[in-house]
Amino acid sequence: MQLTRSLFDDVMVPNYAPSPIIPVKGLGSRLWDQQGKEYIDFAGGIAVNCLGHCHPVLVNALTEQANKLWHLSNTMTNEPALALAKRLVDHTFAEKVYFANSGAEANEAALKLVRRVALNKFGAEKSQIIAFKMGFHGRTLFTVTVGGQPAYSDGFGPKPADIDHAEYNNLDSLKALMSDKTCAVVLEPLQGEGGIISPTVEFIKGVRELCDQHNALLVFDEVQSGVGRTGELYAYMGLGVTPDVLTTAKALGGGFPIGAMLTTTEIAKHLVVGTHGSTYGGNPLACAVALAAFDTVNTAEVLEGVKAREALFKEALVKINAKYDVFSEIRGKGLLVGAALNAKWAGKSRDFMLAAAAEGLLVLMAGYNVIRFAPSLVIPEQDIAEGMVRFEAAIAKLVEQQA
Ligand SMILES: *Cc1c(COP(=O)(O)O)cnc(C)c1O
Numbered sequence: 001m002q003l004t005r006s007l008f009d010d011v012m013v014p015n016y017a018p019s020p021i022i023p024v025k026g027l028g029s030r031l032w033d034q035q036g037k038e039y040i041d042f043a044g045g046i047a048v049n050c051l052g053h054c055h056p057v058l059v060n061a062l063t064e065q066a067n068k069l070w071h072l073s074n075t076m077t078n079e080p081a082l083a084l085a086k087r088l089v090d091h092t093f094a095e096k097v098y099f100a101n102s103g104a105e106a107n108e109a110a111l112k113l114v115r116r117v118a119l120n121k122f123g124a125e126k127s128q129i130i131a132f133k134m135g136f137h138g139r140t141l142f143t144v145t146v147g148g149q150p151a152y153s154d155g156f157g158p159k160p161a162d163i164d165h166a167e168y169n170n171l172d173s174l175k176a177l178m179s180d181k182t183c184a185v186v187l188e189p190l191q192g193e194g195g196i197i198s199p200t201v202e203f204i205k206g207v208r209e210l211c212d213q214h215n216a217l218l219v220f221d222e223v224q225s226g227v228g229r230t231g232e233l234y235a236y237m238g239l240g241v242t243p244d245v246l247t248t249a250k251a252l253g254g255g256f257p258i259g260a261m262l263t264t265t266e267i268a269k270h271l272v273v274g275t276h277g278s279t280y281g282g283n284p285l286a287c288a289v290a291l292a293a294f295d296t297v298n299t300a301e302v303l304e305g306v307k308a309r310e311a312l313f314k315e316a317l318v319k320i321n322a323k324y325d326v327f328s329e330i331r332g333k334g335l336l337v338g339a340a341l342n343a344k345w346a347g348k349s350r351d352f353m354l355a356a357a358a359e360g361l362l363v364l365m366a367g368y369n370v371i372r373f374a375p376s377l378v379i380p381e382q383d384i385a386e387g388m389v390r391f392e393a394a395i396a397k398l399v400e401q402q403a
Contacts, residue, residue: 003034021357026053029379029387031362040387042375043362047192047224047336050251050297052376058254061292062285069284074277080287084260087294091233093242094262098271099282103223103249104138106259109276110245111142111186113263114217117270118183122215127161130177130216131186132168134194137221146186148194168197171206182216184245189235192224195370196331196338201239208241217244217267223259227251228297228377230334231306238333251377254293258286297377306334306377309384313337313373316388324395326352337373338366355394361387 005020023031023039029052031039044050051058065080072078085097100106111129118126131137133148144152145159148168153159166174168191178185185207191197211218220243225235229251232238236246244267249259280286296302314330317339321327328342341348349365356363364372375384 019354019357028052028055029376029383037360039357039360039362040383040390041362041379042356042373042387042391043364044335044374044376045255046250046364047229047374048250048253049255050227050229050377051254051293052378053255055254055296055378057292057296058256058289061288062256065285065288071280071283071285073279074282078282078284078287080284080291081282084287084291084294087291088248088260088262091298092246092262093236093264094246095265096263096268098261098263098268098276099287100249100259100261100278101257101280101283101286102138102259103221103247104140104143104259105278105281106223106247106249106261107137107143107146107186107221108140109261109271110219110221110247110263111146111184112276113245113261113267113271114184114219116275117217117267120270122180122183126181126183126215128177128179128182129163129184129186130174130182131163131165132188132191133165134168134191134197135165135186135188135221136191136193137186137188138223168194169200169203171203171210174207174210178210178214178216180214182211182214184217184219185211186219186221188221188223188225189239189241190225190230190333190336192336192372192374193366195340195366196336196372198331198333199239204239204241211244219243219245219247221247223247223249224374225336227294228303228306228334229336229374231303231310232334233298233303235333251297252293253286253290256286256289258283258290302377309375309377309379309381310334310337312381312384316384316391320388320392320395323392324399326395326399332373335373335375335377335379339371339373341369341371351398352394355398356391359390359394359397361390361394363391 025032131146135148137143226248246262317330327339329340332338347368366372
């Protein structure tokens with residue numbers, strides 16, 4: 001049987017439009033497709049492969065655990081889950097951890113938790129959840145409704161109620177929506193899917209204050225920004241604002257599916273036995289890999305390395321732009337970098353992604369106006385340099401075609 005891209009259209013639900021490239025092998029920040037063509041990976045599986053492909057520490061953790069124990073169910077706990085939870089508690093504000101399998105599920109747990117806390121402490125009236133326009137929190141009906149792009153949540157019947165959206169980096173718009181009926185404010189401390197938008201310190205501190213004033217919980221969705229991505233273990237650590245609930249996934253498993261919700265004992269106590277759960281949440285394989293990924297990322301060397309690589313990415317992009325004038329702004333933090341296209345190239349991020357792939361470079365979009373880079377946190381300098389040569393070649397071709 002031929003496993004080709006056209007088979008996708010024959011047998012898969014058409015909710016994705018995957019590239020014609022089918023990678024079959026990865027190592028570090030390089031990938032090879034079915035034809036043996038090599039790609040440099042600036043996409044990192046959308047901020048997931050924090051240690052690149054097939055990192056020996058992760059391969060070891062996975063194979064070792066695979067020979068011991070795969071799955072139990074939550075009628076029993078297991079050693080990898082306990083070890084990972086302890087690690088997360090030791091290195092963050094959190095005192096309690098709930099494991100899920102994805103970012104959306106971690107957020108689903110967070111949303112159910114904040115609703116339950118408000119109900120128990122203040123009554124049914126306090127159910128409003130405020131999130132932000134262009135925010136992204138996953139694709140379950142609850143999380144996608146909390147997300148700030150109605151196009152993603154429309155058309156699936158009645159939505160979970162009492163969810164409002166303010167403007168990111170606009171405290172007045174939040175103030176206008178907020179009251180003592182607000183149960184929680186949910187935000188990404190660096191908007192990813194929405195276009196790589198950093199919060200201002202004033203905004204993020206103001207959100208915390210408003211939450212405190214109205215007895216609302218502050219939820220940080222760090223599914224994309226967490227686990228070293230910004231050069232801090234979690235983005236909140238670089239902002240000087242601590243949330244009440246934090247969700248983490250993507251890079252947490254380094255490519256193995258896992259998500260987690262972190263919170264305090266005082267808040268966690270409301271999720272009593274029977275209130276929430278997941279068959280696979282806390283799965284030994286996932287937790288063993290995540291523990292290895294977490295320990296590898298959570299070192300001064302790797303986190304400082306992210307900041308050094310951020311500078312390399314931004315310098316290279318500024319240099320390319322000086323030559324071709326295609327970007328209006330280079331932004332983001334750590335290795336979550338966005339290159340916003342200028343008016344002349346508005347709406348064309350997909351063209352840049354395809355042109356880069358033709359040159360042997362994988363990049364991402366963040367909407368139709370921003371090219372996104374979310375590479376391995378340990379991508380070798382040589383791969384950054386070579387990838388940027390390929391990116392420049394792609395842009396040169398686009399510019400030439402347009403002239
Ligand atoms: C990717 C993402 C999610 C959803 O994670 P899944 O694992 O796809 O469910 C949620 N929030 C943010 C900020 C994300 O970037």
